[in-house]
Structures are given as structure tokens and as C-alpha cells.
Amino acid sequence: MHSLKSxxxxxxxxxxxxxxxxxSFTAAAERLGLTHGAVSRRVHAVEHWLGTEVFERHGRGVRVTPAGQRFIAQVEQALSAISDSADRWRPRRELPVVRLSVVPSFARLWLLPRMRALQGYPAQRRVxxxxxxxxxxxxxxxxxxxxxxxxGQWREVSSRLLFKEQLIPVAAPELAAELGHHPGAARLADAPLxxxxDTSQWRAWLxxxxxxYRGKAADRRFEDYDLVLAAAKAGxxxxxxxxxxxxEAMASAQLVRLTKASLANPWSHHLVMRTGESRPMVLEAAAVLLALSARIRPPPL
Structure with a gap:
């Protein structure tokens, strides 16, 4: 066992x-807020303890000796171990937890890429x-x-608009080529939809x-919007x-816009919380979500 004297x-x-x-000792002194002489004396004390020189002195500064390189590497390893040990024993500050309910497609397409920003960095909350x-x-x-x-009409809760949507017909590039350049609505109505x-969006767009709109055997229905997009990407x-x-599906060219015509989606994404919610951790998380969606939310009239 080592004593302090060793x-x-x-x-x-x-x-x-x-x-x-x-x-150099001069630059080291500036970094540590010491004088050149203080750094020189401290380095000399280490060299005296070690029994060999750690640095070669030259006119423009200092150069680490081979023995000094090995010694400093061991010192840094030891200091790192001490720091890691302190982290294990230091009491941890528990992050406030905010529980957020979302549907699978919204989680994957919009929320998960923004989770780091929602939680903060360094983390301010756990979502x-x-x-x-x-x-x-x-x-x-x-x-x-x-x-x-x-x-946005739900009873006994408070809701805020996150963002609205436009409905745009898209298809995989191969199918888009088969449908032709800017196919009309009648041509799209005949294609597998x-x-x-809920078929109301296709009914409204057409x-x-x-x-x-007329249902066809070739049409396909999926419970989750994620699967709708996956089926479209598969042609x-x-x-x-x-x-x-x-x-992102259009930006990555996995899906191609078929026509310039679009339709405002009567349904939108809303952030919902209890009426009269006052807990700071919840209100802060809500404010971050609203800020993240602000770029795609139209300004108030």
C-alpha cells in the first residue's frame, strides 16, 4: 500500500x-494561471521525485524525454481512473421525466429525429x-x-396546433413513370390507391x-401510415x-410527386395536455415541442 510520502x-x-x-513552461504558466518560475519549480520537483528528467530544455521551450512520455501516459491513465471512480460514487441528479403519447408513424417520421433537441443537450429532461x-x-x-x-376538438383537455398538412399524391419512381407525366385525377383514380x-382523404382529394373515389380490388389498406408509405416505396x-x-420520402427520391395539385388536410397534429397544467417540467417540454414545430406552423392571422 502506498503512503502519501511515496x-x-x-x-x-x-x-x-x-x-x-x-x-513550454511559459505557455503552461499562462494556462494554469501561474508564473513561469512556479511551473519550473513544480516540474523540477516531479523530476526529483522520479529520479530522471521529464523534459529536455531548449531555447524555444521544452521537449518530453522518452522516460517522460511513459511517465505522463501513466499519470494520465491514473488520473482518468480516479475521475471514473468519482463518477461512480458521486450522487446522480435524477432528470425529471415527462411521459409523451404519440402514434407510431408520428414517432418515426417526426419525433424521433428531434428527440435529442426535445430532451436538451446536456439532457434537461427524460422523455x-x-x-x-x-x-x-x-x-x-x-x-x-x-x-x-x-x-383539435377534444373534451377536458387543452390543445395547441403543432402543424397542418398538405395531401400530395406520390408513387415510387417506376410506377410514376408508368402513370405518365402529371397524370390527371381520373388516371390516378384508376390506379391502385x-x-x-380511413378513405376520406383520398375521397376529398379526388x-x-x-x-x-371508387374502391378497387387493387387498392390496399394499412392500419398505420408508416406502412402506407412503405407500400408506396415498394411500388x-x-x-x-x-x-x-x-x-423526407420525397427529399430522398424514394417517392415522386405525381401532380402539382394538393389539398389541405382537414386533420392536423395537435399538442395536448391536461387543462390547467402547471407543472414546470411539462410546460417546458411542451414549449420545446412547439418551438420545434414553429418553422412549419403558419403564423397566426
Whole structure:
């Protein structure tokens, strides 16, 4: 077991490392807030303890000797071990937890790429996701915030608009080539249409373009919007891309816009919380979510 007397002069170790990093005692003194003489004395004390020179002195500064290189490497390893040990024993500050309910497609397409910003860096909060299709029950306290997709009319909760969407027909490049340049609504109505459990968006888009929706055997229905997009990328049919939620699919050229015509989606994404919510950690997380969506949210009239 080592006694304190067998250890090197501890105040000199930082001086040795600083001199190695900067290449001179003068620069090391500036870094440590000491005088040149103080650094020189501390380095000399370490060399006296070690029994060999750590540095070669020359007119423009100092150069580490081979023995000094080995010694400094061991010193840095030892200091790192001490720091790691302190981290293990130091009491940890628990982060406040905010529970957020979202549907799977929103989580993957919009939220997860922004999770680091939502939690803060360094982390200011831990956001625990509840990824499900059902409406979260605020009355039971199972969640603190939720992102809901609809018209913003929910009872006994407070909601704020995150962002609105435009509905744009898209298809995989190969299918887009088959459909031709800027196909009309009637041509799209005849193509295999992809949608989730609700056909109202395709009905509304086609009606706005003067065409009627009619279900066909070639159409495909999926429970989650993620799967609608995956099927479109696989060339299985035409989907309505919900912009800006799924803009990345067009930006990456996995899906191609078929026509300039678009339609405002009557449903939007809303941030929901308990009416009268006052907990700072929840309000702060809500403010960050609103700020993250501000670039794609239209300004108030």
C-alpha cells in the first residue's frame, strides 16, 4: 500500500501535463494561471521525485524525454481512473421525466429525429414515449403530454396546433413513370390507391380535382401510415403524402410527386395536455415541442 510520502508532488502533475501539451513552461504558466518560475519549480520537483528528467530544455521551450512520455501516459491513465471512480460514487441528479403519447408513424417520421433537441443537450429532461394508437387517458395520470391527429376538438383537455398538412399524391419512381407525366385525377383514380383505415382523404382529394373515389380490388389498406408509405416505396400503389410529416420520402427520391395539385388536410397534429397544467417540467417540454414545430406552423392571422 502506498503512503502519501511515496506519491509524486501532486501539484506538479498538472504542470507537467500542461508543459507537455503547450511545449513550454511559459505557455503552461499562462494556462494554469501561474508564473513561469512556479511551473519550473513544480516540474523540477516531479523530476526529483522520479529520479530522471521529464523534459529536455531548449531555447524555444521544452521537449518530453522518452522516460517522460511513459511517465505522463501513466499519470494520465491514473488520473482518468480516479475521475471514473468519482463518477461512480458521486450522487446522480435524477432528470425529471415527462411521459409523451404519440402514434407510431408520428414517432418515426417526426419525433424521433428531434428527440435529442426535445430532451436538451446536456439532457434537461427524460422523455418517455408511449407509442400506441389509442387516445391516452389524462385523467388516470398515465401521460403528461400527447400528440393527437384530428381537428383539435377534444373534451377536458387543452390543445395547441403543432402543424397542418398538405395531401400530395406520390408513387415510387417506376410506377410514376408508368402513370405518365402529371397524370390527371381520373388516371390516378384508376390506379391502385394506398390508404390507412380511413378513405376520406383520398375521397376529398379526388373530389377537389373533379373525380370520384371508387374502391378497387387493387387498392390496399394499412392500419398505420408508416406502412402506407412503405407500400408506396415498394411500388404497390399511389399514396397521399402528408407534407411536411413525410417530406423526407420525397427529399430522398424514394417517392415522386405525381401532380402539382394538393389539398389541405382537414386533420392536423395537435399538442395536448391536461387543462390547467402547471407543472414546470411539462410546460417546458411542451414549449420545446412547439418551438420545434414553429418553422412549419403558419403564423397566426
Amino acid at each position: 506519491l509524486p508532488p501532486l501539484e506538479g502533475l498538472n504542470a507537467v501535463i500542461a508543459a507537455r501539451d503547450t511545449g 418517455e414515449l408511449s407509442i400506441e394508437h389509442r387516445l391516452a387517458d389524462f385523467a388516470t395520470g398515465e401521460v403528461d403530454l400527447a400528440v393527437r391527429y384530428g381537428k 394506398l390508404h390507412d383505415s 373530389k377537389a380535382q373533379g373525380a370520384a 404497390l400503389g399511389v399514396a397521399l403524402l402528408r407534407s411536411p410529416l413525410a417530406d
